Amino acid sequence: YTFQLGATYSGATVSGSSSVEILMNEPPQGGKITVTPESGSAIFTDYLFAASLWTDDAADLPLEYELSYYHQFVSELNYVKTADSVSYVSTTLGQGLQMADYLVNCVATVYDIYEASAMATTVITVLPPTAARRLNAANATNSSCTYCFIPSNYDILLGRLTTALTNQAPTEVTTVADVSLATINSANCSSVPVPCASINRELCSTTAGTCGPCISGYFGVSGDSNIACALSSSLGSVGTTCSADADCVTGSCASSVCVDVAKSCPLDCSGNGNCVSYSLDGSTWDGDCMVSDSSCETLCSCDSEWYGPVCTATATEQQELISFRESLCSSLYQASFLQDVDLG
Secondary structure (H helix, E strand, C coil): CEEEEEEECCCCCCEEEEEEECCCCCCCECCEEEEECCEEECCCCCEEEEEECCECCHHHCCCEEEEEEECCCCCCCEEEEEEECCCEEEECCCCCCHHHCCEEEEEEEEECCCCCEEEEEEEEEEECCHHHECCCCCCCCCHHHCECCCHHHHHHHHHHHHHHHHCCCHHHHHHHHHHHHHHHCCCCCCCCCCCHHHHCECCCCCCCCCCCCECCCCECCCCCCCCCCECHHHCECCCCECCCHHHECCCCEECCEECCCECCCHHHHHHCEEEEEEECCCCECCCCCECCCCCEEEEEEECCCCECCCCCECHHHHHHHHHHHHHHHHHHHHHHHHHCCCCC
């Protein structure tokens, strides 16, 4: 690019100019990312990420390759390899979102020596762990455990954590943590009553039967909910006039007036508990917790033999999950020491 500045005296014919040329650095180009296989399962399938065919000016070499993946938003990347000269990595992945047909977006970001970058993406399928697939024959209505962790899954992941710590590989510890959390935190989204995009909400991911938060730029009930979000100017608060439920921030219009409604629990606690209102400090809430009130929440209080956010886990399953989470936290804590830099 050439930038030129001209100047002249007012009312005079004498003028002058000066120019400067700026050389712009183009990012790497022409490349792609491939991931094989294109379909597999969380925890057990090893996926090979490879960035190839990337080119740049000789003066801008060598290139560095960063490999990652995400479920919904590119701003929420999970890294499987930080930037260096190696263009490939083999790794396991966490399962995709049920409402997105378990699709996972894989990303290669390529940098030159001036940190100019380019990105390429591809999509693969990561199903829930095949070894964990089981139908609860004793209760056909309990679909939340179609894919559940079983002890062998925990053993496999704990073994990988131990190996990563032994090899002093903190990045691998983080990868195993990402894989684990994507699966153990996944929710049963088969009973979401409406396509989440149609009510301007993110996909169901962590709360059973419930869409995620409002999509950026839209407003409504905070957090996960099945109440539609809308542009702020179009939503009426409690007490304002309305003609339809969609006109109200609470999602409820009665007798042409926006009214408040009580918050509910996901899946009605699967019939294995009661929906109880709490204040945010954990104490019991007096009366109903209303949708418009951000100072309270509703949670399942499970019957004695049931556990978990929707009361579908047995005592054994709950204890296995607690023990695994404790081991995971301990491993991440130990990995943090491997990443510390000694400034002494």
